[in-house]
Amino acid sequence: MRILVSGAGVAGPVLAYxxxxxxxxxxxxxxxxxxxxxxxxxxDLFRPATDISEKxxxxxxxxxxxxxxxxxxxxxxxxxxxxxxxxxxIFGAASDRHVEIMRDDLSQIYYDATRDDVEYxxxxxxxxxxxxxxxxxxxxxxxxxxLVVGADGLxxxxxxxxxDEQSRHSTFIGAYLGVLTLPNVADLDGELLIHxxxxxxxxxxxxxxxxxxxxxxxxxxxxxLDYHYRDVPRQKELLRGAxxxxxxxxxxxxxxxxxxxxxxxxxxxxxxxxxxxRGRVTLxxxxxxxxxxxxxxxTTLAVVGAYVLAGELARAGGDHVRAFPAYERVMAPxxxxxxxxxxxxxxxxxxTSPLGVWGLAQGARLISALPAGxxxxxxxxxxxxxxxxxxxTVDDCPP
Ligand SMILES: Cc1cc2nc3c(=O)[nH]c(=O)nc-3n(C[C@H](O)[C@H](O)[C@H](O)COP(=O)(O)OP(=O)(O)OC[C@H]3O[C@@H](n4cnc5c(N)ncnc54)[C@H](O)[C@@H]3O)c2cc1C
Numbered sequence: 001m002r003i004l005v006s007g008a009g010v011a012g013p014v015l016a017y018x019x020x021x022x023x024x025x026x027x028x029x030x031x032x033x034x035x036x037x038x039x040x041x042x043x044d045l046f047r048p049a050t051d052i053s054e055k056x057x058x059x060x061x062x063x064x065x066x067x068x069x070x071x072x073x074x075x076x077x078x079x080x081x082x083x084x085x086x087x088x089x090i091f092g093a094a095s096d097r098h099v100e101i102m103r104d105d106l107s108q109i110y111y112d113a114t115r116d117d118v119e120y121x122x123x124x125x126x127x128x129x130x131x132x133x134x135x136x137x138x139x140x141x142x143x144x145x146x147l148v149v150g151a152d153g154l155x156x157x158x159x160x161x162x163x164d165e166q167s168r169h170s171t172f173i174g175a176y177l178g179v180l181t182l183p184n185v186a187d188l189d190g191e192l193l194i195h196x197x198x199x200x201x202x203x204x205x206x207x208x209x210x211x212x213x214x215x216x217x218x219x220x221x222x223x224x225l226d227y228h229y230r231d232v233p234r235q236k237e238l239l240r241g242a243x244x245x246x247x248x249x250x251x252x253x254x255x256x257x258x259x260x261x262x263x264x265x266x267x268x269x270x271x272x273x274x275x276x277x278r279g280r281v282t283l284x285x286x287x288x289x290x291x292x293x294x295x296x297x298x299t300t301l302a303v304v305g306a307y308v309l310a311g312e313l314a315r316a317g318g319d320h321v322r323a324f325p326a327y328e329r330v331m332a333p334x335x336x337x338x339x340x341x342x343x344x345x346x347x348x349x350x351x352t353s354p355l356g357v358w359g360l361a362q363g364a365r366l367i368s369a370l371p372a373g374x375x376x377x378x379x380x381x382x383x384x385x386x387x388x389x390x391x392x393t394v395d396d397c398p399p
Contacts, residue, residue: 011285018310046389077197296342
């Protein structure tokens, strides 16, 4: 049985790994000319995703490439004295088994685990999926596949082709994010330096073993901003406008906007769909149910979704009529929970009031100062479903 997966990010290679383990023949088509090394950003693997990575035999590599960010210095806008917090305690309160890693490193590790058994086609994209099984591409000749899976991210091409009316599925949650790569001149090593004000948060993190540092900008906007997704100068202008006058550190980061080798800008958008499957096509990861980049555990959700989908296809002997609804049934509560966590995390990370700014800094300090048990309790009190990811259980895949 031949399965085509669109997208070699995180969900795509994990799905390809488990599908080949279950005996399916897999092709992955990736639009980028090579595995994307876009500078990337740090992502979180919580317990179920680290467990799945362990089953794949890649956990030692994942841990080796972990960012190791374990300290945080928080500057409240307008206040001179920073608050210092132990970030590893905060993550520890949220998850018993958490690894933070750069997205590009994670993608490379999952790709390496599959490259010998999976056909990867780079620099191409699906243009049409005919219900009878033929798939057409921008560059390659048409080919036939039994099933097609869209693992092509927040702005999924497969979702667009098969479910159309893209905008109907995207829910803007009132914020934007920007990421830039810059030299680690501050020589940060395992540290996150963060500035928080009402409606805006900017943070720089870096580690010596990772080379360059990254800055993440998050800001609120009640309405969707007017810009084209390819108009990078306009996106940079929007960032400069949103962060003007925040702090001298932030001004220096903004100065790097014209020099950065890698820049990312997007709205924080959730994908809401009634179903992720239509006929022989289904969606996995951000393509089907992104809870919002940078604010939710979308990477964990993508890894879990890929593992569950492959398992259900194996259990149903490749019968998608049984497997797709079963996959959706298992994932639906996880997706609902993730959306709630993401919306709540967005409120905490980009506070809407001076009290929220104070609460973020003091909450971080308090959680990091308490022993593990009370810090978990405090996190539960302050953040909705803080331990949601650790509570997700995934069945063992059929052998
Ligand atoms: C700035 C930022 C910060 C983030 N921070 C966090 C975080 O702190 N914690 C966390 O858990 N998650 C975070 N995320 C989210 C995380 O990156 C994603 O949830 C995760 O990568 C999802 O994996 P995916 O495989 O579904 O999609 P992606 O990783 O986006 O992969 C999609 C792949 O599909 C490819 N593709 C796109 N279009 C096509 C096409 N037409 N044809 C073929 N291939 C195509 C892309 O090139 C890409 O390789 C963040 C995301 C961003 C953007």
